[in-house]
Amino acid sequence: MRPYLPAALLAASLISGCSFDSVVGVVNPYRIDVRQGNYVDQDMVAQLKRGMTRDQVRFVLGSPLVVDLFRKDRWDYVYRYLPGSGQAEQRVISVYFVDDRLDRVEGDVQAASDSAPAAAVERSRVVEVPASADK
Numbered sequence: 002m003r004p005y006l007p008a009a010l011l012a013a014s015l016i017s018g019c020s021f022d023s024v025v026g027v028v029n030p031y032r033i034d035v036r037q038g039n040y041v042d043q044d045m046v047a048q049l050k051r052g053m054t055r056d057q058v059r060f061v062l063g064s065p066l067v068v069d070l071f072r073k074d075r076w077d078y079v080y081r082y083l084p085g086s087g088q089a090e091q092r093v094i095s096v097y098f099v100d101d102r103l104d105r106v107e108g109d110v111q112a113a114s115d116s117a118p119a120a121a122v123e124r125s126r127v128v129e130v131p132a133s134a135d136k
Contacts, residue, residue, distance in 0.1 A: 034085050036082050037080070046094070052132060053103040058103055074098045076095070
């Protein structure tokens with residue numbers, strides 16, 4: 002029998018015991034938090050008044066993430082937060098204009114508070130925008 006054969010069999014049996022699945026359970030890599038899009042909270046939406054111009058809305062909420070070429074009367078603000086460990090959170094807020102004036106706001110609007118659990122918050126609602134006082 003060749004002298005290196007038992008050593009090769011021993012090495013092969015030891016290496017076969019190490020698999021990728023066993024390493025994943027032991028090693029926990031660091032994952033960064035990923036934030037994408039426009040962050041819009043209830044305080045920002047509370048500043049909106051019906052009848053505001055597009056420039057005034059852009060000043061309050063920032064530039065929209067999505068402007069549809071076929072529906073120029075709608076701006077969409079999309080925000081996605083993916084924590085390093087945990088579930089992804091996504092918010093979508095749509096702002097509607099009539100004759101280049103703010104008409105209504107729809108979408109996932111909630112205040113940025115840690116006291117309310119995420120499951121208890123209603124995920125889609127229509128926000129009534131009060132009329133401007135300078136009309």
